[in-house]
Amino acid sequence: xxxxxTQSAPTRQPLWLVRxxxxxYCKHIHRGSQLCTQCSDLIAxxxxxxxxxxxxxGTLSCRECHRQCYPDAKRxxxxxxxxxxxxxxxxxxxxxxxxxxxxxxxx
Numbered sequence: 429x430x431x432x433x434t435q436s437a438p439t440r441q442p443l444w445l446v447r448x449x450x451x452x453y454c455k456h457i458h459r460g461s462q463l464c465t466q467c468s469d470l471i472a473x474x475x476x477x478x479x480x481x482x483x484x485x486g487t488l489s490c491r492e493c494h495r496q497c498y499p500d501a502k503r504x505x506x507x508x509x510x511x512x513x514x515x516x517x518x519x520x521x522x523x524x525x526x527x528x529x530x531x532x533x534x535x
């Protein structure tokens with residue numbers, strides 16, 4: 429008999445971490461003091477996607493979900509940003525990364 433988890437905890441990256449990675453990426457790659465329109469649109473899309481998420485269907489992560497939230501272009505863009513920013517975040521913002529790992533262990 430399968431046991432159901434009492435709490436559905438997604439294993440995807442939280443919204444605050446994606447915002448921090450996008451901000452770091454934009455400041456270093458696009459060389460501006462403020463977010464460019466492309467990066468601010470990406471953060472707005474990510475916020476909207478998180479609000480419309482259907483995690484109540486019993487899936488624990490986005491990989492297990494049957495619904496396709498990202499268009500192909502947005503998925504490539506966010507993957508590029510995460511791959512670029514993740515190694516740099518470990519050195520530049522270690523408290524944020526530690527917070528993410530602690531939250532993922534507790535959930």
